[in-house]
Amino acid sequence: MRILETWSKLCRAHRSQDETLGGGVREFFFPKLTRRFFLRAAAVTALAVAVFGWLLIPCVIDGASMVPTYTEHGFTFCWSGRYWFSAPKRGDIVIVRYHDRVFYLKRVVALAGDTVEFRDGRLFVNGEAQHEPYVRYLCDWELAPRTVEPGHCYVVGDNRGQPMDMHRFGSVSLRRIAGAPLF
Numbered sequence: 001m002r003i004l005e006t007w008s009k010l011c012r013a014h015r016s017q018d019e020t021l022g023g024g025v026r027e028f029f030f031p032k033l034t035r036r037f038f039l040r041a042a043a044v045t046a047l048a049v050a051v052f053g054w055l056l057i058p059c060v061i062d063g064a065s066m067v068p069t070y071t072e073h074g075f076t077f078c079w080s081g082r083y084w085f086s087a088p089k090r091g092d093i094v095i096v097r098y099h100d101r102v103f104y105l106k107r108v109v110a111l112a113g114d115t116v117e118f119r120d121g122r123l124f125v126n127g128e129a130q131h132e133p134y135v136r137y138l139c140d141w142e143l144a145p146r147t148v149e150p151g152h153c154y155v156v157g158d159n160r161g162q163p164m165d166m167h168r169f170g171s172v173s174l175r176r177i178a179g180a181p182l183f
Helices: 001-014 017-022 024-031 035-055
Strands: 056-062 073-079 093-099 103-111 115-119 122-125 143-147 151-155 170-173 177-181
Touching: 035 056, 056 103, 056 177, 093 151, 103 115, 103 122
Parallel strands: none
Antiparallel strands: 056 073, 073 177, 093 103, 093 177, 103 151, 115 122, 115 143, 151 170
């Protein structure tokens, strides 16, 4: 009974006079449509549009190119502020804007000026074989050496067990990087 009294006091302390008079479950689910209610609803809507439209973009993972790092049918948020003050580094997982509201989740394997190639399924950057503990599936990819142009980075998925033609990868402009996964 003491908990219920404390809860009731807290609720009364944080309500305006008109809310305290009603104050029940019914009023919570069916509030009075006052000017104040519409102002609150507009403020919450504007904040939600700003946060989930530009800062924390919801992303459904619908593909196996990043398995086992990310599951095939997962969910994450794209934190668009991740690269506002710095550029992606080798090994970072980024979200690349492909078209309008279509994004790809990829790993940065090479930066501007680096030479990247695949030989016998192994990734080589600047002629050195890369140790990639996150790649669990063997592959037979072959890709001739290419240099990443300025203002770009080279991205690839972690699931290299799939044939090369099933992946979207390659040199990507830094302007197309929307951010990084939040989790």
